[in-house]
Amino acid sequence: VVGLREFELVGLDGDDTLWECQRHFDEVTEVFRQIVAPHVVDPAVDVTEVLDATERRHLPIYGFGVKAFMLSMIEAALDLTDGALPAEDLRRLIEEAKSMMVGEVTLLPGVGNAVDALSRDHRLMLVTKGDLLDQRRKLDSSGLADYFEFVEIVHDKTPAVYRNILDRRELHPSRFVMAGDSLRSDIVPVVAIGATAVHVPHSRVWAHEVVVAEHDVPVLSNLGELSGWLANR
Amino acid sequence: VVGLREFELVGLDGDDTLWECQRHFDEVTEVFRQIVAPHVVDPAVDVTEVLDATERRHLPIYGFGVKAFMLSMIEAALDLTDGALPAEDLRRLIEEAKSMMVGEVTLLPGVGNAVDALSRDHRLMLVTKGDLLDQRRKLDSSGLADYFEFVEIVHDKTPAVYRNILDRRELHPSRFVMAGDSLRSDIVPVVAIGATAVHVPHSRVWAHEVVVAEHDVPVLSNLGELSGWLANR
Numbered sequence: 001v002v003g004l005r006e007f008e009l010v011g012l013d014g015d016d017t018l019w020e021c022q023r024h025f026d027e028v029t030e031v032f033r034q035i036v037a038p039h040v041v042d043p044a045v046d047v048t049e050v051l052d053a054t055e056r057r058h059l060p061i062y063g064f065g066v067k068a069f070m071l072s073m074i075e076a077a078l079d080l081t082d083g084a085l086p087a088e089d090l091r092r093l094i095e096e097a098k099s100m101m102v103g104e105v106t107l108l109p110g111v112g113n114a115v116d117a118l119s120r121d122h123r124l125m126l127v128t129k130g131d132l133l134d135q136r137r138k139l140d141s142s143g144l145a146d147y148f149e150f151v152e153i154v155h156d157k158t159p160a161v162y163r164n165i166l167d168r169r170e171l172h173p174s175r176f177v178m179a180g181d182s183l184r185s186d187i188v189p190v191v192a193i194g195a196t197a198v199h200v201p202h203s204r205v206w207a208h209e210v211v212v213a214e215h216d217v218p219v220l221s222n223l224g225e226l227s228g229w230l231a232n233r
Numbered sequence: 234v235v236g237l238r239e240f241e242l243v244g245l246d247g248d249d250t251l252w253e254c255q256r257h258f259d260e261v262t263e264v265f266r267q268i269v270a271p272h273v274v275d276p277a278v279d280v281t282e283v284l285d286a287t288e289r290r291h292l293p294i295y296g297f298g299v300k301a302f303m304l305s306m307i308e309a310a311l312d313l314t315d316g317a318l319p320a321e322d323l324r325r326l327i328e329e330a331k332s333m334m335v336g337e338v339t340l341l342p343g344v345g346n347a348v349d350a351l352s353r354d355h356r357l358m359l360v361t362k363g364d365l366l367d368q369r370r371k372l373d374s375s376g377l378a379d380y381f382e383f384v385e386i387v388h389d390k391t392p393a394v395y396r397n398i399l400d401r402r403e404l405h406p407s408r409f410v411m412a413g414d415s416l417r418s419d420i421v422p423v424v425a426i427g428a429t430a431v432h433v434p435h436s437r438v439w440a441h442e443v444v445v446a447e448h449d450v451p452v453l454s455n456l457g458e459l460s461g462w463l464a465n466r
């Protein structure tokens with residue numbers, strides 16, 4: 001019965017909210033460091049920092065996702081080694097990163113049950129950013145696709161993007177709640193448009209996603225608590 | 234007045250229907266050939282064919298778009314030269330491809346007027362595939378964004394993807410018409426789900442988009458004819 005429930009739509013983030021993501025980036029970044037470090041021109045340079053700076057510089061052109069990360073990795077490797085990196089090593093880097101785009105995703109603990117429980121009382125929407133095909137593959141491989149009435153794969157999670165998502169469904173922000181691990185992507189922009197956000201932190205946070213401002217949003221220790229939180233409001 | 238008009242929604246393709254696209258890929262491919270050819274291990278090999286084969290092999294992992302093209306270009310260059318390509322040349326390749334992701338798009342002749350005319354009698358939806366951020370940039374730079382009620386940037390244009398787009402709007406395929414340059418992406422899958430497709434061929438066609446089957450669909454010589462075609466049905 002429409003109108004009885006406060007929230008008409010529950011948005012869930014994908015990467016590091018439903019399934020492991022940052023861990024894979026961290027692992028490939030470590031491989032990058034090991035492969036590139038021996039060939040670096042200036043030994044005082046922090047290899048990982050240069051990769052991170054290259055990623056940030058490219059964000060306005062490449063956007064988010066694994067392909068952007070791969071391209072930044074290749075360019076950072078060329079820059080750091082002044083082109084002295086053996087082609088075989090470059091190939092290994094590419095293969096390492098490519099491995100992130102195949103295979104099954106690993107659901108975070110309790111997520112399967114949590115989403116199942118949420119779906120009994122709520123309409124669910126996945127809101128995720130990254131590469132279209134890669135995010136689609138992750139959702140399909142997660143086994144959770146059927147729980148989501150809507151899937152939004154977006155180029156960035158800004159207030160304007162969230163507002164557009166709700167406008168297209170003629171949904172007032174007061175009827176929308178979003179849960180995710182990233183303050184920058186899942187919390188701050190959602191609060192900014194007057195919707196409700198629930199923070200479900202993950203132990204690993206990408207440097208780009210760290211925001212310093214404090215926000216007065218509920219924090220849950222895992223996604224399994226969201227269903228109860230919604231019921232007890 | 235809903236119900237009087239046969240088509241409730243008109244879908245338009247972006248790349249090579251509204252704005253130039255394949256020309257840029259062809260130009261960068263030519264630069265690729267010029268840079269890589271002098272370093273190729275086996276002179277009997279067709280450099281462009283290897284790049285094309287690399288792209289096709291990567292499609293299931295990388296999907297469509299400029300970033301996928303860049304990654305395939307890098308890998309094809311490494312393969313063709315057995316790693317002997319100077320790093321400086323690799324950098325030039327990357328910069329060439331990157332230039333495709335910045336700057337203004339070039340509308341095809343008459344497209345501005347054509348879309349304006351269409352928008353007077355029809356609700357318009359852009360349906361395009363490629364990188365999320367890149368396609369968004371193209372639309373914003375085209376000056377046409379405000380004409381489109383809906384924008385769908387999809388990972389591929391399959392019958393399932395088109396069906397999903399219509400289902401989410403509770404629109405029967407008989408109420409949808411799609412116009413575009415690609416038989417493979419804009420015509421065949423649209424006809425397959427029982428909707429109407431109108432072919433607006435472009436002089437340049439990516440090898441991947443060529444389909445051999447003949448289809449009994451209307452062919453217009455440019456997008457400016459679509460408004461009249463819709464009015465005269």
